[in-house]
Amino acid sequence: MILAWTIFLLMGTGLLAWLVSRWSDTLPRIISLAGTLLFLGIVLYIWFSHPADQQWIIHYTHSWIPSFGIRITLAEDGLSLLMLLLTAFLGVLSVLVSWKEIKTRIGFFHFNLLFILAGITGVFVSLDLFLFYFSWEVMLIPMYFLISIWGYENRTYAAGKFFLFTQASGLLMFLSILGLYFVHGRSTGMYTFDYEALKGTLMSQPTAFLLMLGFAAAFLVKLSTVPFHSWLPDAHTQAPTAGSVLLAGLLLKTGAYGLIRFVLPLFPQASHQFAPAAMILGVVSILYGAKLAYAQTDLKRLVAYISVSHMGFILLGIYAFNQIAMQGVIMQMVAHAISTSGLFIMVGVLHDRIQTREIGQMGGLWTQVPKMGAMGLLFVLASLGLPGLGNFIAEILILTGSFMASKILTGIAALGFIAATLYSLRIMQKVFYGPVLKKWEIADFGLREMIVMGSLAIVIIWLGLFPNSIFNATQQMVRGVIEQVNITANMPQNANR
Amino acid sequence: MITGPDIRSLLPIEILAGGMVITMLVVALKRNHTLTFICTLIILAAAFLSVLFVWPETPHAIGDLFLIDRFGYYFQALVLLSAFVVTLFSQISLKNFYPEKRKSAYYLLLLLATVGSATMVISTHFISFFIGLEILNISLYTLISYYRERPKAIEAGLKYLILAAMSSAILLFGMALIYAVTGTLSFTGLANTPPLPGSSEIVILIAGIGLMITGMGFKLALVPFHMWAPDIYEGASSPVSAFIASVSKGAMMAVLLRFFMMANLYGFKQIMLVFTVIAILSMLTGNLLALRQNNVKRMLAYSSIAHFGYVLVAFIAGKGMGVQAATFYLTAYIITILAAFSLITLISQSDNEAIDIEDYAGLFWKKPILATIFSITLLSLAGIPLTAGFMGKFYLLTAGVGKGNWLLAFTLVISSVIGLYYYLRFIFAMMRTDGQNFPIASHPSSLTGLLILSLLGAAVIWLGVFPAWLVSLVGSLT
Numbered sequence: 004m005i006l007a008w009t010i011f012l013l014m015g016t017g018l019l020a021w022l023v024s025r026w027s028d029t030l031p032r033i034i035s036l037a038g039t040l041l042f043l044g045i046v047l048y049i050w051f052s053h054p055a056d057q058q059w060i061i062h063y064t065h066s067w068i069p070s071f072g073i074r075i076t077l078a079e080d081g082l083s084l085l086m087l088l089l090t091a092f093l094g095v096l097s098v099l100v101s102w103k104e105i106k107t108r109i110g111f112f113h114f115n116l117l118f119i120l121a122g123i124t125g126v127f128v129s130l131d132l133f134l135f136y137f138s139w140e141v142m143l144i145p146m147y148f149l150i151s152i153w154g155y156e157n158r159t160y161a162a163g164k165f166f167l168f169t170q171a172s173g174l175l176m177f178l179s180i181l182g183l184y185f186v187h188g189r190s191t192g193m194y195t196f197d198y199e200a201l202k203g204t205l206m207s208q209p210t211a212f213l214l215m216l217g218f219a220a221a222f223l224v225k226l227s228t229v230p231f232h233s234w235l236p237d238a239h240t241q242a243p244t245a246g247s248v249l250l251a252g253l254l255l256k257t258g259a260y261g262l263i264r265f266v267l268p269l270f271p272q273a274s275h276q277f278a279p280a281a282m283i284l285g286v287v288s289i290l291y292g293a294k295l296a297y298a299q300t301d302l303k304r305l306v307a308y309i310s311v312s313h314m315g316f317i318l319l320g321i322y323a324f325n326q327i328a329m330q331g332v333i334m335q336m337v338a339h340a341i342s343t344s345g346l347f348i349m350v351g352v353l354h355d356r357i358q359t360r361e362i363g364q365m366g367g368l369w370t371q372v373p374k375m376g377a378m379g380l381l382f383v384l385a386s387l388g389l390p391g392l393g394n395f396i397a398e399i400l401i402l403t404g405s406f407m408a409s410k411i412l413t414g415i416a417a418l419g420f421i422a423a424t425l426y427s428l429r430i431m432q433k434v435f436y437g438p439v440l441k442k443w444e445i446a447d448f449g450l451r452e453m454i455v456m457g458s459l460a461i462v463i464i465w466l467g468l469f470p471n472s473i474f475n476a477t478q479q480m481v482r483g484v485i486e487q488v489n490i491t492a493n494m495p496q497n498a499n500r
Numbered sequence: 501m502i503t504g505p506d507i508r509s510l511l512p513i514e515i516l517a518g519g520m521v522i523t524m525l526v527v528a529l530k531r532n533h534t535l536t537f538i539c540t541l542i543i544l545a546a547a548f549l550s551v552l553f554v555w556p557e558t559p560h561a562i563g564d565l566f567l568i569d570r571f572g573y574y575f576q577a578l579v580l581l582s583a584f585v586v587t588l589f590s591q592i593s594l595k596n597f598y599p600e601k602r603k604s605a606y607y608l609l610l611l612l613a614t615v616g617s618a619t620m621v622i623s624t625h626f627i628s629f630f631i632g633l634e635i636l637n638i639s640l641y642t643l644i645s646y647y648r649e650r651p652k653a654i655e656a657g658l659k660y661l662i663l664a665a666m667s668s669a670i671l672l673f674g675m676a677l678i679y680a681v682t683g684t685l686s687f688t689g690l691a692n693t694p695p696l697p698g699s700s701e702i703v704i705l706i707a708g709i710g711l712m713i714t715g716m717g718f719k720l721a722l723v724p725f726h727m728w729a730p731d732i733y734e735g736a737s738s739p740v741s742a743f744i745a746s747v748s749k750g751a752m753m754a755v756l757l758r759f760f761m762m763a764n765l766y767g768f769k770q771i772m773l774v775f776t777v778i779a780i781l782s783m784l785t786g787n788l789l790a791l792r793q794n795n796v797k798r799m800l801a802y803s804s805i806a807h808f809g810y811v812l813v814a815f816i817a818g819k820g821m822g823v824q825a826a827t828f829y830l831t832a833y834i835i836t837i838l839a840a841f842s843l844i845t846l847i848s849q850s851d852n853e854a855i856d857i858e859d860y861a862g863l864f865w866k867k868p869i870l871a872t873i874f875s876i877t878l879l880s881l882a883g884i885p886l887t888a889g890f891m892g893k894f895y896l897l898t899a900g901v902g903k904g905n906w907l908l909a910f911t912l913v914i915s916s917v918i919g920l921y922y923y924l925r926f927i928f929a930m931m932r933t934d935g936q937n938f939p940i941a942s943h944p945s946s947l948t949g950l951l952i953l954s955l956l957g958a959a960v961i962w963l964g965v966f967p968a969w970l971v972s973l974v975g976s977l978t
Contacts, residue, residue, distance in 0.1 A: 056529045066968075068967055068971055069967065069968060069970045069972075070968070070971045070972055071898070071971070072974055107933070108865075108931075111864075133894075137885045137890075138885075140884060140885040140890070141885050142888060143884075144879065144884055147924065148931070151928055151931075152928075152931055159928070163921065163924075166920065166924065167917060167921070170917055170920060171913075171914075174913040174916070174917060175913070177894075177897070177913075178901065178909055178910070178913060180896070181897055181901040182901060184898075185901060185902055216879055251689075342643075
């Protein structure tokens, strides 16, 4: 029940923030901050108090539309708890970074922000496929508004593109969900959207593969895998900073989460069939994303392409089907969220000060803004995979794991490290070092910005030094998924009916 | 021989028809706008209550003409509720925009059209169906062109007159052909006397059904019989457009569902193929034509073409789930479209209603409540979660996929993605800040109107979050 309450808490805070915006500009911010902090507090409480040896830490179910077998089933295991923690943390930060940046329609902005967070929370805790799709859709509309109202110059186009891509792929997933519902209903006589019940559905291989593709379409688009990535640079670049943080930090992760939570357990054999293609797509994304990142002149677009590249690692790791890679994937989900958020916030603050994102206009900023430079350096190093920071652990684990699955692809993927060094150092070189191209008179990070960046920095270093805190939390879940995928897939062809 | 139970089952229609006569007398005695309006409201409310009061446990047939069962009563209730809402907003529209004279006849026509629709939804015979349809049509001709001072009203009325008369003729011809083959005019009679497959009679029968589909497709504005819709929606005043979109189309869809169920026409492969093509064309054409519309009413007209294409997906899925899904979707759609048109009435400033997208620019910051409700209705039309439209679309897809109609399901999905674009365009327009300051309704917004509109908006959300009761209700209808 507490999970349902957290979702209501976020929605209620959003509504309240909107309502009070009639009277004050600061009040919505304070209310949103309080709401997200409370959310963070609840999640932290669950994190520290939960028993470690159960499959589901919290499990709540309630009837919703009985004629269709739709229930409100909310549950949390290590992975969802970790994702919720990330959601709450980035939620607080996105309220903070918008404090000065958003100057118009403040109430409605926070309403959207909190509804996105509510939708994402729903995605991470739903165990009923209908409810999952429901939440999946709920987060889209406010995101669309966030980009199209508070975004930059080309926002309408970017918002429209984001919406069409995610909506179209989401509907394909919905068709697959319905297909699965009927296949399961016909074979067992029990029509239900329940995740646990649908897990062992017997179906012929072509059916399973087609249904799996519907799910994969939605998740690969969200993960911005290469042929479907073109919405991402536009949406990330045009969104306000908080929007970029939520997009990169959370929305992309819902794709990875969906693959781990739904595609692998529901369609183990089909996933094995799909694995080679998926891993190739992953490697292509790593290299192509890196190449495009290097070629950008727009700083924010550059950071966006870094996401494409890093999401490639996630895809590669998921389809390696072993625990090491999967742990790496989960680590990467968290580390990428932190490091990219750091970079986006830095770019956002910079843009706020100098009104441009063109790298050509910058140069030699270090002397002007040493704090920003130092923070930038930290996150740039994180995203290129410097040992001691979170991303290094993640990428090494993914490559170690995928090496067992495919040596050639892993070899090629490892080239991504070199590319990462190139594009990352280019940021430092062009923005903070190098000749002073234009004399900017700008302020360095203020206290609020230092709190935001400082907390991100602590987390990214923590992840690099004490990765076990993540692994312990998700170990059981990872083992469960991997065993299930491998055992079910290696069984003799019992599912051919 | 009319019996007591017959009279009891037809109570709603009797109240409507009798009430109309009384209203006419009232108008003769004292010509007063408010009085006529209140009279109409009371009659509609009484008819609605009588529906609830005589809600049947077992179906009651009156000869071959009528079958009063839960399905029929459900649609009667829906028709009456919609007519109630339309009446409320007609009053606002009449009071604010139109000349002082000739207001009474409007309500009489509205009641008459409601009688026609309420008759249609319980008819099980070509005669009763056709009489109901014509009562509806003839009242609509006049209602559409009622405000003849408006530039496009006469044009719209005339267009509807010619096309509707034509489609009625085609419909009649189809009935005649069917009668020639089967010798019966009742829906069930058709099911009981099917001609032998392969005989020449079956060709005539199919031709007859085809012609009937043309006539019915016209009323539902399905592609390729859709040309009239945007002009009529634009030309008529918003409450009348709302009536056409909700009552008239809803009643026709109910007849279509009942006709196919009772006459058992689902077995005719060719006819179902025709419907599949019509459904696909309607979904795509409606949404594609709506894409570039800057006129709200034309946009809603095109979107309603697409929405009835969606309903056909459930219709094609057939008895059981299909009929339930269609009923659910119609209910959701009717509530939503009523809200949309009522909103146009409330926002409008003069008899040139607020129909251009520019009129809505920045509405969010001028009239936040109205803009929020309009956004909710648009999102519901687009089928976004938390609204009734989403649940409806889910129901339709479930029905379609359940029967294995993947082609239709895919088309529904693709066309609703296209549809999203134009709904979002209007929402985005409302959020703009740079919009020219169109003077929106300076007269005090009617409190009743606002209240009813809020109720409709709340109903859309309510059905989107707690649809279980309606699902089990429509499940119990057939």
